[in-house]
Amino acid sequence: MAAPDDPAGSGLTRGGQVLAVCRVHALAADGDRGDVTAIDKRPVPERVDVGTLSLRGDVQADxxxxxxxxxxxxxxxxxEADHWSGVLARDVTPGLFxxxxxxTGVDVDGAEVGERWxxxxxxxxxxxMARTPCQTFARHLGEQRWVRRFTERGRPGVYxxxxxxxxxxxxxxVEVLSRPGHGVTASGFFASRSPEQARTLLAAEDSGALALAxxxxxxCERALASA
Structure with missing residues (x-):
């Protein structure tokens, strides 16, 4: 099925754009166990090479x-940043999350698992997969009950x-090149993790349509076990 903004039926979703490219500004202490975090990411003006593990110059502390x-x-x-800017009454600048x-212009949270851009x-x-919020994220934001609030919103962005x-x-x-067609979105599975979604994802992998993270x-296994 062609995307809604693709009247010619080419299968490509056009019109999306990268507003900012962000990488770690500085490592910061995280909690009281001597851990560090690289969550403090900020926009960079230059073009950045992206390899199989990350952006050049970025860091993943954990x-x-x-x-x-x-x-x-x-x-x-x-x-989504605009939504949270209104809720939190503060600017959600690029990299803050x-x-x-x-x-912008890309249905990030509506992307199917295995969709290619x-x-x-x-x-x-x-x-x-969807991003799973953690206490490091909560400490970084300094917002009360942040993990629960962000989770309940159900639109966490994607890895x-x-x-x-x-x-x-x-x-x-940003163009959507292909979708596996199974219909399970990253945010949808994040929100419900139903047995039906799990079966669909595992079947898609078995068919060669995608490789699960x-x-x-x-x-997926826990969702099936709960059925």
């Missing part, structure tokens, strides 16, 4: 939970793996 190939890039929509790409001329990214490395800069176009598989 790669076990917040990084690795399946979470190489985190994208967050300006449309720890994202690498602040986008072309960003700029050569960079190709694949949606792997992406790098299919084809390439550079990215603010102003680059290692961190997503346990959620």
């Amino acid at each position: 790669r076990e939970h917040h990084g690795g190939p399946d979470k190489a890039v985190y994208a967050y929509a300006q449309e 720890g994202e690498n790409l602040r986008t 072309r960003v700029g001329e050569t960079l190709v990214l694949e949606v792997t 992406l793996r790098v299919v084809t490395p390439g550079p990215v800069a603010a102003g680059d176009a 290692a961190d997503l598989r346990p959620y």
Whole structure:
């Protein structure tokens, strides 16, 4: 099915754009156990190369939970940032939520697991899973009950793996190149994690339509166990 903004039926969603490219500004102390976090990300003016693990010059302080190939890039929509700016009565500037790409005109949270985007001329990214908020995020924001509030909103942005490395800069176009067609969105599974969604994702992987992120598989297994 062609995307709503794709009247010609090409299958590409056009009109999305990268508003800002963000990478770590400085590592910061996190909690009282001597841990550090790289969540303090801020926009950079230059074009940045993106490899299989992250943006060049970026850092993932806790790669076990917040990084690795399946979470190489985190994208967050300006449309959602605008929502939270109103709720929190403060500017949600690019990078404040720890994202690498602040986008506009792209249905980030409505992206199917396994959906592929072309960003700029050569960079190709694949949606792997929704971002799961944690206490590091809450401490960074300093907002009461933040994890619960962000979770209940159900639009957390998405992690992406790098299919084809390439550079990215603010102003680059974002196109949806392909969707697996199974209908399970990253935010939808984040919100409900139903057995039906889990079966669909596992079947899609079995068919070769996608490769599930290692961190997503346990959620699928727990959803099936609860059926």
